[in-house]
Amino acid sequence: MTKAIRIHRTGGPEVLAWDDVTVDHPGPGQALIRHTAIGLNYLDTYQRSGLYPIPLPTILGSEGAGVVEAVGEGVTGLKPGDRVAYHSALGSYAERRTIPAWLLVPIPAGITDEQAASMMLKGCTVQYLIRRIFPVKKGDMILFHAAAGGVGLIASQWAKHLGATVIGTVGSAAKAALAKAHGCDHVINYRDEDFVARVRAITGEAGLPVVFDSVGKDTFMKSLDCLRPRGLMVSFGQSSGAVEPFNIGILSGKGSLFLTRPTLGHYTSTRQELLDTASDLFAVVKSGAVKIEVNQRYPLREAAQAHRDLQARSTTGSTVLTV
Numbered sequence: 001m002t003k004a005i006r007i008h009r010t011g012g013p014e015v016l017a018w019d020d021v022t023v024d025h026p027g028p029g030q031a032l033i034r035h036t037a038i039g040l041n042y043l044d045t046y047q048r049s050g051l052y053p054i055p056l057p058t059i060l061g062s063e064g065a066g067v068v069e070a071v072g073e074g075v076t077g078l079k080p081g082d083r084v085a086y087h088s089a090l091g092s093y094a095e096r097r098t099i100p101a102w103l104l105v106p107i108p109a110g111i112t113d114e115q116a117a118s119m120m121l122k123g124c125t126v127q128y129l130i131r132r133i134f135p136v137k138k139g140d141m142i143l144f145h146a147a148a149g150g151v152g153l154i155a156s157q158w159a160k161h162l163g164a165t166v167i168g169t170v171g172s173a174a175k176a177a178l179a180k181a182h183g184c185d186h187v188i189n190y191r192d193e194d195f196v197a198r199v200r201a202i203t204g205e206a207g208l209p210v211v212f213d214s215v216g217k218d219t220f221m222k223s224l225d226c227l228r229p230r231g232l233m234v235s236f237g238q239s240s241g242a243v244e245p246f247n248i249g250i251l252s253g254k255g256s257l258f259l260t261r262p263t264l265g266h267y268t269s270t271r272q273e274l275l276d277t278a279s280d281l282f283a284v285v286k287s288g289a290v291k292i293e294v295n296q297r298y299p300l301r302e303a304a305q306a307h308r309d310l311q312a313r314s315t316t317g318s319t320v321l322t323v
């Protein structure tokens with residue numbers, strides 16, 4: 001038996017239950033790991049609320065780091081005692097778990113378990129967003145919403161390191177200072193200020209080649225207005241609510257815009273892609289160019305409070321559930 005945070009029905013943070021659960025012995029292709037740190041993600045709140053349907057009952061959470069305790073038949077390249085991390089595998093809110101071994105990435109020396117647990121999902125997301133969907137290069141100007149959040153703080157630093165001018169939006173003055181200290185050249189508090197007008201002013205009315213928007217409902221349409229003709233809208237989340245259905249003719253009217261709605265799993269769907277993505281991330285963190293800021297820690301059994309704080313917009317950077 002092990003302790004885990006499970007949901008038996010969808011709803012608010014109150015549906016998170018601290019349960020005793022059985023842990024399966026690792027079958028063929030699987031590994032048993034003991035978590036040392038677990039990452040909190042906005043995704044977890046979508047799955048908890050039912051916005052992203054999952055089978056029930058289910059152990060929540062998709063990101064973690066730990067130590068291999070045993071491996072099943074056919075698993076090569078992993079042995080008990082290895083430090084590993086992963087993303088995109090439901091069931092991380094547990095002291096121990098079994099997991100498909102191909103999802104486990106060895107944590108290199110110089111990266112702590114806590115850092116790994118707080119960057120695998122968020123940092124690999126930033127990797128595919130700014131290195132593959134829109135390969136950011138010196139001289140580019142980009143807009144990244146929620147720049148002081150978990151994904152946002154990594155993205156701001158990494159994009160700046162690649163030579164971009166980074167415009168970040170945030171929801172408070174304290175977050176503005178944080179974003180500025182982590183790579184944002186221009187910070188807009190979008191609760192007080194019209195970010196479209198400010199972007200237009202910063203770009204001399206030209207607009208931007210790309211906008212990364214994870215806020216969704218509240219920002220989506222306005223984000224389109226920040227783009228130059230043939231610019232790219234990357235809509236990758238909905239922390240304010242799902243984007244309303246809309247007429248695609250709007251993309252034509254606003255300048256023959258491109259739109260993508262990506263998901264991390266589709267950018268790390270093979271073992272090689274998974275390793276290459278993580279390796280790029282680990283390298284930039286080990287270089288010191290991107291710092292992983294763990295600004296909140298909660299014991300695993302208090303995951304409900306972590307969800308409340310994340311959804312109340314009171315967290316910054318990464319959040320770790322401790323075991």
Ligand SMILES: NC(=O)c1ccc[n+]([C@@H]2O[C@H](COP(=O)([O-])OP(=O)(O)OC[C@H]3O[C@@H](n4cnc5c(N)ncnc54)[C@H](OP(=O)(O)O)[C@@H]3O)[C@@H](O)[C@H]2O)c1
Pocket residue numbers: 040041042043121122125146147148149150151152169170171172175214215218236237238239240241262263264265310311312313314315316317
């Ligand atoms: N598609 C993918 O592959 C993928 C992968 C990972 C994450 N994501 C998305 O990326 C986003 C960031 O994830 P994260 O885990 O790093 O979370 P986070 O950015 O740390 O937290 C969400 C932030 O969104 C902002 N926000 C704006 N309006 C909000 C509202 N009405 N309610 C709550 N928050 C609001 C808040 O920052 P301000 O107060 O500064 O506005 C809040 O801190 C999420 O939307 C997530 O779904 C997508």
